[in-house]
Amino acid sequence: MLRSLVGRDDAAFHPGQFEAIEALVAHGRRTLVVQRTGWGKSAVYFVASLLLRSRGAGPTLIVSPLLALMRDQVAAAARAGVRAVAINSANRLEWDEVHAALEADAADVVLISPERLTHPGFREQHLPELLARTGLLVVDEAHCISDWGHDFRPDYRRIAALIGELPASVPVLATTATANSRVVLDIEEQLGAGVLTLRGSLGRESLRLGVLRLRDAGHRLAWLLGHLEDLPGSGIIYTLTVSAAEDTARILSEAGHAVLAYTGKTDTEDRERAEQLLKDNQVKALVATSALGMGFDKPDLGFVVHLGAPSSPVAYYQQVGRAGRGTANADVLLLPGPEDRDIWRYFATASMPDAAKAQSVIAALGEAARPLSTVALEPLVELRRTQLDLLLKVLAVDGAVERLGSGWQATGRPWEYDAERYARIAEARVAEQDSMVVYEETAGCRMEYLTSVLDDETAAPCGRCDNCAGRWFPGSVDPSLLESAGTQLRHAGVPIEPRAQWPSGMEKLGVAAKGRIPADEQVAEGRVLGRLTDLGYGGPLRELFSAAAEDTEVPPALARACVSLLSAWARGDSAAGPWSGAGRPAAVVSVPSLTRPRLVDSLARGIAQVGQLPYVGALERTEAARAGQAGGNSAFRLAGVWEAFDVGPALREQLARVAGQPVLLVDDLVDTRWTITVAGRLLRRHGAGVVLPLALGQSG
Structure with missing residues (x-):
């Protein structure tokens, strides 16, 4: 079946793939797979899905975090002969077709976004039937269900409850490439008793890591202006903010480089077009925020450059893992900035719920005679729309509020602010930020440090990074380009x-x-x-x-x-x-x-x-x-x-x-x-x- 899926008569399982499939199909076990990006986690759930389907099981339900990842997974499934459909906010016009396929038992795999789990219509009308027929549940990018994951996603916290609603006979697979021991333990507890955890080496032989410290944004941009075309193939330039992505893309484009901006503000159609242009090597790079992240699949991605460091080695490993999945060599360069800590601090505090504001939201909903939309609720509480949306999701997961149609109402259940939990998360984030600075400053092997932070017991010197083999990238900045970059900035x-x-x-x-x-x-x-x-x-x-x-x-x-x-x-x-x-x-x-x-x-x-x-x-x-x-x-x-x-x-x-x-x-x-x-x-x-x-x- 594997050989049929990949179209090669000599295909063989990577270490751990067969063991994971056997645990799911033969023993119905709950399984956690922690393996590096490009190892082949999708092969595990596609093969397991087809085997279970051949035995009469229902379709596999995959909870997948990003639309770009869903699009790639549906396309990959089709190439492999797996009938896959998706349900997310971007394909509402196709939902009737999806439900018709499910009714006709013509879908082997159903991908849903975690946000669908909070939608009342989906939860009430479609989820019970889907769960009753599910033959396998897959939680992709499973670090998101952990408090210790690098992204605070309240929608993902519903998955623990979802697992509890499944019959014990339904196997569950959780997959991630970025989980240290603390995250692994947390995921194991949420999956339930008897979890089989398969961990592999996270070291990436194809990646050549490096760090270049430059004085300021002007010097970093001048370096890019002078050396972008020297980087192999096409790649991704990551920035920490939307405005930095837009500014960088504008300046590089005006200098004649084929680049596009890709952020959370980019329209869905423009995102899809940009992704395809990068996959087809029609652009040198996408200048992106973390909106282009988990699961983006371009096996021959030649490089990843960061203008500013992500807030943790976990997030950094996740993003650089986009490169070199199907090539022998890929270059990864970090250009940290003095403003990085300020930006980390801003995003860390912006995503954490506040006790007093949470209580004000519950009180406002409790006093209302009918469910309130976010537009109607906004004048009653001192929260911006994005913060209000996030807080409502957190309170919904905790059972204090619920969606009813297009509005929200209080459930009347008692709610207490879990100060200890959020303090733990905040403390962990500070520690992760400190670890990222250590990565920037270490004189040791960079790949060994990254993988050791992820508790990979096989972590060893790579022999390729700038500390192991010497600086592989130029450190110079052309004075004329520096002047040009300064003028543009x-x-x-x-x-x-x-x-x-x-x-x-x-x-x-x-x-x-x-x-x-x-x-x-x-x-x-x-x-x-x-x-x-x-x-x-x-x-x-x-x-x-x-x-x-x-x-x-x-x-x-x-x-x-x-x-x-x-x-x-x-x-x-x-x-x-x-x-x-x-x-x-x-x-x-x-x-x-x-x-x-x-x-x-x-x-x-x-x-x-x-x-x-x-x-x-x-x-x-x-x-x-x-x-x-x-x-x-x-x-x-x-x-x-x-x-x-x-x-x-x-x-x-x-x-x-x-x-x-x-x-x-x-x-x-x-x-x-x-x-x-x-x-x-x-x-x-x-x-x-x-x-x-x-x-x-x-x-x-």
């Missing part, structure tokens, strides 16, 4: 899209704002110097806006950059034309800052002086602003600034002199854009023409 200006709609449910917060914002009260498209996550201005902006930073006048380098930004804006740096089509501003107004008044005032006055524009003053802060507290989500942020500003007599008089003419509105930091929206609305109501927002930084 200093490319100032990120558009600030104007708000056109008030958030839903503002009346619940005492704010009389509903529906569309009238056109004559909206601000125009604005500009921000840079995002805090940018490769270029991100570093100095993060330093300027850090909690420990003192309020100072705008630094000269940033002031000069703002002048360049204004010059580009005046020349027409977008399809909207010069000054977003509004015309040259007639005056400068500033937003008063509670935390950085010197910074904003110096920025506004400096711009006015250079642009030879009158600085007509700042809006006034009201008592309501001093008393109000802005919450986390859009509705609470708007409520916090709704009555925060006023136009004083002096400013009112100045605005009268430029009535109907464009005004430049200067702020320090843009986040939800409600401050500039409310301030601009106020200026327009007092006679200003088009309001053009300008800010130093954007937090997103």
